[in-house]
Amino acid sequence: MGMNKIKYDKRDRKRFLSLAIITTIIVIICLILMNTEWPENLEASVMGVLIVIVFTVFPVVALATWVMFADSYTYLKRLEKYGYIVPNNKKEYDNNLENIATGELKALEQPSSESEILAIISWIVSVAMVGYTIFLSIRFFHMLENVAFFIIVTVVLVIFWLVFGFSFWKQRLRDKYKDDVDFNSPLKPRKHLVEGIVTIIILLTISVAIAVNMYTMSRYVERSKENPEDIVRVEIPKEI
Numbered sequence: 001m002g003m004n005k006i007k008y009d010k011r012d013r014k015r016f017l018s019l020a021i022i023t024t025i026i027v028i029i030c031l032i033l034m035n036t037e038w039p040e041n042l043e044a045s046v047m048g049v050l051i052v053i054v055f056t057v058f059p060v061v062a063l064a065t066w067v068m069f070a071d072s073y074t075y076l077k078r079l080e081k082y083g084y085i086v087p088n089n090k091k092e093y094d095n096n097l098e099n100i101a102t103g104e105l106k107a108l109e110q111p112s113s114e115s116e117i118l119a120i121i122s123w124i125v126s127v128a129m130v131g132y133t134i135f136l137s138i139r140f141f142h143m144l145e146n147v148a149f150f151i152i153v154t155v156v157l158v159i160f161w162l163v164f165g166f167s168f169w170k171q172r173l174r175d176k177y178k179d180d181v182d183f184n185s186p187l188k189p190r191k192h193l194v195e196g197i198v199t200i201i202i203l204l205t206i207s208v209a210i211a212v213n214m215y216t217m218s219r220y221v222e223r224s225k226e227n228p229e230d231i232v233r234v235e236i237p238k239e240i
Contacts, residue, residue, distance in 0.1 A: 004097035004183040006090040008072035016069035023062035030054040071194040074114070078181045078192075082106050097183050108174060115172035118196040122165030125204060129158040132211055140218050147221055150214040157207050164203070168196065 034054055079086050085093075085100040093099040133154040140147045171177045171190040178185035180192065191199070 003095070006087060006093065006095050006097050006100065007180070008075050009087040009090040010076065011089055013069065013072040013076060016065055016072055020062065020065040020069050023058060023065055027054070027058045027062050030058060067194060067198065071192075074193050075181070078179055081108060082179070082181055084181065097181065108179075111172040111174065112177070112179070112190060113172075114193040114196070115168050115177075115190055117193060118191070118200070119165045119168035119172070121197070121200055122161050122168060125200070125207070126158055126161035126165060129154060129161055129207070129211070133158060136215060136218065139215075140222065143222060143225065146225070147218040150218050153214050154211060157210065161207070 031054065034051075076086050079100070083102055083104055083106045084097075085102060087093055087100055133151060136147075136151055136154055137144070140151075144151070168191070176187060177190040178187040180189055
């Protein structure tokens with residue numbers, strides 16, 4: 001059996017928190033400076049680079065460090081719940097999870113609250129998608145036969161988020177899924193809070209993009225029926 005690595009220690013948590021605070025302060029300062037008067041002789045290319053840095057690089061770094069801090073914080077909390085020694089420096093324990101086990105590890109019986117939170121968030125998104133589907137149906141009720149496919153797509157999103165939530169809800173059971181710090185258990189590992197939220201955000205972004213696209217396409221169909229002369233037809237030029 002390979003070594004069970006310690007994912008984070010207290011030093012990691014402090015480091016991520018410090019970086020998160022510093023990068024957030026930098027972002028705030030940059031945003032304040034962006035609203036002040038810039039030198040008139042500042043080149044457009046330099047201004048463009050500064051805008052990219054302020055609105056993309058720094059915010060992404062700040063968000064990433066906050067995510068890492070949250071992940072390290074919840075990980076150390078799990079170690080504490082199971083009765084591990086929460087390490088200040090994982091190198092002192094050869095970076096091996098088994099070396100911080102006290103021999104009296106607690107067997108948790110309560111369902112995983114992290115999985116329950118992820119399930120509830122997923123179901124909230126599902127309810128929001130239900131509301132959007134109703135809105136889309138009412139908005140284009142006069143031409144349902146033309147936009148039925150687009151509405152079906154939003155219904156599929158509703159079902160997806162319902163099933164996605166149930167997958168998290170199932171993971172709350174400790175007789176079927178294990179925490180990442182429970183190295184002795186043969187059960188499947190559950191997806192924990194921070195990892196799950198990141199996954200939800202990515203899938204939510206995709207879902208919103210699809211939902212907005214369904215509205216845009218429905219609006220296009222509506223315009224083509226009401227004012228066909230407004231729809232520009234692109235003609236393929238004949239070869240010379």
